Amino acid sequence: MSNTARDYYQVLGVSRDANEQEIKSAYRKMAMRYHPDKNPENKEAEEQFKEAAEAYSVLSDSSKRSVYDRFGHQGLSGAGGGFGGFDPTVFSDFSDILGDFFGFGDIFGAGGGGRRRSSRERGSDLRYDLQISFEEAAFGVKTKIRVPRLELCKGCGGSGSEKGAGPTTCPQCQGRGQVRYQQGFLSISRTCGQCRGTGEVISNPCKLCRGNGRVRAEKTLEIKIPAGVDNGSRLRIAGEGDIGARGGEWGDLYVVVYVKEHAYFEREGVDLHCNVPVSFSQAALGAEIKVPTLEGDEEPLKIPEATQSGTTFRIRGKGIPNINGHGRGDLFITVRVLTPQKLTREQRRLLEQLGTVSSVENKPTEKKILERVKDIFG
Numbered sequence: 119m120s121n122t123a124r125d126y127y128q129v130l131g132v133s134r135d136a137n138e139q140e141i142k143s144a145y146r147k148m149a150m151r152y153h154p155d156k157n158p159e160n161k162e163a164e165e166q167f168k169e170a171a172e173a174y175s176v177l178s179d180s181s182k183r184s185v186y187d188r189f190g191h192q193g194l195s196g197a198g199g200g201f202g203g204f205d206p207t208v209f210s211d212f213s214d215i216l217g218d219f220f221g222f223g224d225i226f227g228a229g230g231g232g233r234r235r236s237s238r239e240r241g242s243d244l245r246y247d248l249q250i251s252f253e254e255a256a257f258g259v260k261t262k263i264r265v266p267r268l269e270l271c272k273g274c275g276g277s278g279s280e281k282g283a284g285p286t287t288c289p290q291c292q293g294r295g296q297v298r299y300q301q302g303f304l305s306i307s308r309t310c311g312q313c314r315g316t317g318e319v320i321s322n323p324c325k326l327c328r329g330n331g332r333v334r335a336e337k338t339l340e341i342k343i344p345a346g347v348d349n350g351s352r353l354r355i356a357g358e359g360d361i362g363a364r365g366g367e368w369g370d371l372y373v374v375v376y377v378k379e380h381a382y383f384e385r386e387g388v389d390l391h392c393n394v395p396v397s398f399s400q401a402a403l404g405a406e407i408k409v410p411t412l413e414g415d416e417e418p419l420k421i422p423e424a425t426q427s428g429t430t431f432r433i434r435g436k437g438i439p440n441i442n443g444h445g446r447g448d449l450f451i452t453v454r455v456l457t458p459q460k461l462t463r464e465q466r467r468l469l470e471q472l473g474t475v476s477s478v479e480n481k482p483t484e485k486k487i488l489e490r491v492k493d494i495f496g
Contacts, residue, residue: 404422
């Protein structure tokens with residue numbers, strides 16, 4: 119390169135003390151901006167692209183950068199880099215930088231002839247949405263599901279070819295899996311569109327699967343939903359997804375659990391909450407009542423005298439089993455004093471009599487200091 123060449127640091131727009139990552143990032147931006155794919159037939163952009171690549175090839179190499187910092191362009195002449203003029207081999211180490219942006223498996227001829235892609239592909243993962251009852255989620259359940267998926271074609275054993283026939287070399291890429299073409303000063307390789315990079319094509323496809331090697335079918339699976347699963351839980355069943363193409367391994371099946379709402383229980387983690395009505399006399403005088411549990415039986419609960427509406431009681435160990443198998447949550451019962459909507463004459467007479475001996479001053483009640491503090495600070 120002549121003495122009139124631009125300073126490499128100026129070319130990339132970085133300072134002379136820029137680190138390796140800053141230099142690499144600056145080059146990426148310029149490569150994106152001036153790459154010939156984005157600027158066809160633009161000679162000016164092509165020259166800027168070459169200039170940026172040459173600058174990066176020097177500044178990214180610690181030994182070349184050291185020589186350049188001391189002696190400039192003159193110090194690099196004859197240093198084996200072809201710096202007396204543009205040398206396309208400076209691109210040979212850039213596939214890790216530019217390949218991410220332009221999708222080239224072998225860029226600038228750096229790969230030495232291209233690489234065939236493995237014909238085996240892992241099968242796709244599948245999703246199955248399963249709705250279960252509240253009780254089934256709490257205590258677990260075994261159930262059967264029918265999963266539509268891709269399975270190995272029995273007609274060809276997964277090869278995609280009719281029996282006795284096999285794949286042939288792709289005529290478009292001659293088995294290399296990539297096709298090469300010239301664009302400006304670049305020699306670029308891309309995945310072959312006919313064989314999709316495998317280097318082989320099916321010349322006599324199986325009539326059952328039409329050359330795919332896989333057919334759509336349904337499989338019945340018995341699965342176990344563990345106790346304690348919650349709404350939206352996802353269970354992975356390995357190897358029960360689609361079969362991979364051309365002998366590839368099976369994908370996985372993900373069962374997403376949706377839990378129906380319960381008529382009167384609400385779940386909070388491993389705890390259950392339930393509202394239970396009580397009469398005025400039960401709340402005032404105290405009583406022992408029976409409350410429902412998730413198992414379907416009833417649990418005795420003692421209501422103490424002078425219980426206020428909204429009071430919550432806890433029954434330990436009657437909540438949801440922990441999914442890890444250790445213990446259960448609790449059941450919280452909130453009592454609500456039920457005011458009768460229709461009164462018999464006798465009930466009305468007794469309540470009126472009670473009203474003459476028991477009265478409440480209908481004034482707002484003063485909040486406790488602690489409650490007021492809670493309100494202020496949220």
